[in-house]
Amino acid sequence: MIRVGVNGYGTIGKRVADAIRAQPDMKLTGVAKTRPNYEAEAAVRKGYPLYAAIPERSDQFTDAGIDLAGEVEDLIIASDVIVDATPSGVGEANCELYETYDTPAILQGGESADAVDTSFVARANYDKAEGADIVRVVSCNTTGLSRLLAPLQEEYGVEKARVTLIRRGGDPGQVDRGPINDILPDPVTVPSHHGPDVKTIYPDVDIDTVGVKVPATLMHLHSVNVTLASQPTVAEVRQLLSDESRLFLVPEVAGIDGTGKLKEFAMDTGRPRGDLWENCIWDESIAVEGNDLYLFQSIHQEADVVPENIDAIRALTGRETQEDSMAITDDRLGVGLESLFDGPRRRVVPHSADD
Ligand SMILES: NC(=O)C1=CN([C@@H]2O[C@H](COP(=O)(O)OP(=O)(O)OC[C@H]3O[C@@H](n4cnc5c(N)ncnc54)[C@H](O)[C@@H]3O)[C@@H](O)[C@H]2O)C=CC1
Ligand SMILES: O=C(OP(=O)(O)O)[C@H](O)COP(=O)(O)O
Numbered sequence: 001m002i003r004v005g006v007n008g009y010g011t012i013g014k015r016v017a018d019a020i021r022a023q024p025d026m027k028l029t030g031v032a033k034t035r036p037n038y039e040a041e042a043a044v045r046k047g048y049p050l051y052a053a054i055p056e057r058s059d060q061f062t063d064a065g066i067d068l069a070g071e072v073e074d075l076i077i078a079s080d081v082i083v084d085a086t087p088s089g090v091g092e093a094n095c096e097l098y099e100t101y102d103t104p105a106i107l108q109g110g111e112s113a114d115a116v117d118t119s120f121v122a123r124a125n126y127d128k129a130e131g132a133d134i135v136r137v138v139s140c141n142t143t144g145l146s147r148l149l150a151p152l153q154e155e156y157g158v159e160k161a162r163v164t165l166i167r168r169g170g171d172p173g174q175v176d177r178g179p180i181n182d183i184l185p186d187p188v189t190v191p192s193h194h195g196p197d198v199k200t201i202y203p204d205v206d207i208d209t210v211g212v213k214v215p216a217t218l219m220h221l222h223s224v225n226v227t228l229a230s231q232p233t234v235a236e237v238r239q240l241l242s243d244e245s246r247l248f249l250v251p252e253v254a255g256i257d258g259t260g261k262l263k264e265f266a267m268d269t270g271r272p273r274g275d276l277w278e279n280c281i282w283d284e285s286i287a288v289e290g291n292d293l294y295l296f297q298s299i300h301q302e303a304d305v306v307p308e309n310i311d312a313i314r315a316l317t318g319r320e321t322q323e324d325s326m327a328i329t330d331d332r333l334g335v336g337l338e339s340l341f342d343g344p345r346r347r348v349v350p351h352s353a354d355d
Helices: 011-021 038-045 055-063 072-077 090-100 122-129 140-155 194-199 234-242 259-268 305-317 322-333
Strands: 002-007 026-033 050-052 081-084 105-107 118-120 134-137 158-168 207-214 220-228 247-250 279-282 287-289 292-299
Touching: 002 011, 002 072, 002 305, 011 026, 011 038, 011 081, 011 305, 011 322, 026 038, 026 072, 038 050, 050 055, 050 072, 072 090, 081 090, 081 305, 090 105, 105 305, 118 122, 118 305, 122 140, 122 305, 122 322, 134 305, 140 158, 140 194, 140 207, 140 220, 140 234, 140 247, 140 279, 140 292, 140 305, 158 194, 194 207, 234 247, 234 287, 305 322
Parallel strands: 002 026, 002 081, 026 050, 081 105, 105 134, 118 134, 158 207, 247 279
Antiparallel strands: 158 220, 220 292, 279 292, 287 292
């Protein structure tokens, strides 16, 4: 069993902790929290050992009636791997602590690519993480773009990608973010940071991106144009993308016209927190004009990096191949939604730790 601790139990950390618990080859050693808030209560109810991320605040937990298993250093010592899901910049600062205890760590997309041994997307560069000390699971947008480019690059070759990212202003729980009533070029500089971030995964891909921020919280939306090195038909592209477990082609029959209905659909299927681990590509949007492919895809920013963290744990420890790790992760989480509209219905929600 791989013993995994989660340091930083917020939007991403709590989802990764649940995903670890669903894996047959992993044991969640515990989670580190800074304060005894509603998320700490939930962790206790789930039976997750709780550690004080900031030792000086341990008394706050005791005063709140929450028993601590120890301090963050105890969690690090008890773990083979740490998933750091602290706010942007904190993960990089924590690396010294991880190195002190010779415990490899997985950081998230808010950290700098320069701070890690490798950036990571399971479908794109799984093997690069083996034996690394610090791995970065790239941000939700970079994950979504890299997952899409992988089959296109392998099957047809990518000459140039141009993507407009319509970015949600903040997560639903981030009430201090916006915009409330505006549409912002964000970043106003062109190209945006997303293209260079994809190049930390695919150094040779020619990609330019621009970003816009809108008053929305549920998901991001990408308007994608990829100039291919050959001229596939729409049907060929559709088949190629639907063969990818983490690309969900939203069928016309579903009547899903936007991110609101996508999230409603996810909740209706029983997904925990209404999470969508897959890229959601509008099937009707797939178009080919000569060498140019066009499509829309939506990315659930709170969720698509979760299976990537699980695969990064295995990749780092070198215990499974890319194909086997992704298959285990997908099966245990219930990744893959096509079966709800086509073929034998199968499970699309996580296994429990017991089954
Ligand atoms: N929320 C999103 O849409 C996505 C976030 N990310 C990245 O994931 C990372 C975490 O982001 P979120 O989960 O959204 O943040 P969050 O703010 O929801 O959660 C961070 C958690 O870390 C805790 N924390 C703060 N300082 C800490 C410390 N010193 N030690 C331990 N815990 C500490 C906070 O109390 C909070 O519970 C960031 O790098 C972010 O860029 C990546 C993809 C999507
Ligand atoms: O959108 C994201 O990052 P990105 O747009 O910089 O790739 C992630 O969801 C993190 O978002 P945030 O940095 O706006 O919280």
